[in-house]
């Protein structure tokens with residue numbers, strides 16, 4: 001039986017799990033669960049109500065990080081994405097956590113949420129918060145990540161890993177909100193983003209997301225008219 005991923009396609013944490021599965025070549029199906037107002041049954045999978053969660057046979061698991069590390073252990077014969085050896089594994093976990101807890105509040109919960117979701121819900125974009133994230137808060141994170149990358153193509157040991165997936169998933173939400181990493185200031189990071197986004201698995205996922213955004217935008221415009 002294949003794995004079910006519960007969540008909404010535009011969530012960076014759902015994208016992270018889907019991309020991780022796709023890069024491993026593991027089949028899954030996505031079952032739509034909207035964040036903030038999940039159905040009652042979903043709270044059995046995650047009492048916090050947050051997406052994503054998965055079902056794998058009898059097992060249910062929540063939290064993108066927990067899920068990805070489980071998937072890594074589940075099929076050790078598949079391409080490793082969590083680093084090989086204690087040092088690489090620790091670096092991958094650190095940068096994954098950095099993306100999930102330091103970048104996400106700014107790129108996703110501030111830029112994406114205000115620029116895309118709020119107008120779609122008929123609410124105002126808090127552009128002051130967006131500008132503060134872009135001008136004051138994100139630059140020091142991008143400086144650090146640019147240093148971590150150095151002249152490598154990928155963040156840890158120059159091998160594509162969960163660290164790259166986690167970071168780029170957050171930056172995709174920033175791009176959905178109309179903003180990209182400034183290539184003149186962070187050339188390595190901007191090139192890294194394009195490199196990861198160009199991967200076939202990501203391209204397929206993003207094509208689906210563009211369709212969803214177009215539908216949501218058309219629906220919001222029709223409701224306004």
Ligand SMILES: N[C@@H](CCC(=O)N[C@@H](CS)C(=O)NCC(=O)O)C(=O)O
Pocket residue numbers: 011012013035036048049050051052062063064065100
């Ligand atoms: N650490 C969690 C974060 C998940 C998360 O915050 N998901 C958001 C959607 S992007 C959510 O479900 N928010 C609803 C809420 O906080 O109630 C993970 O990695 O899965």
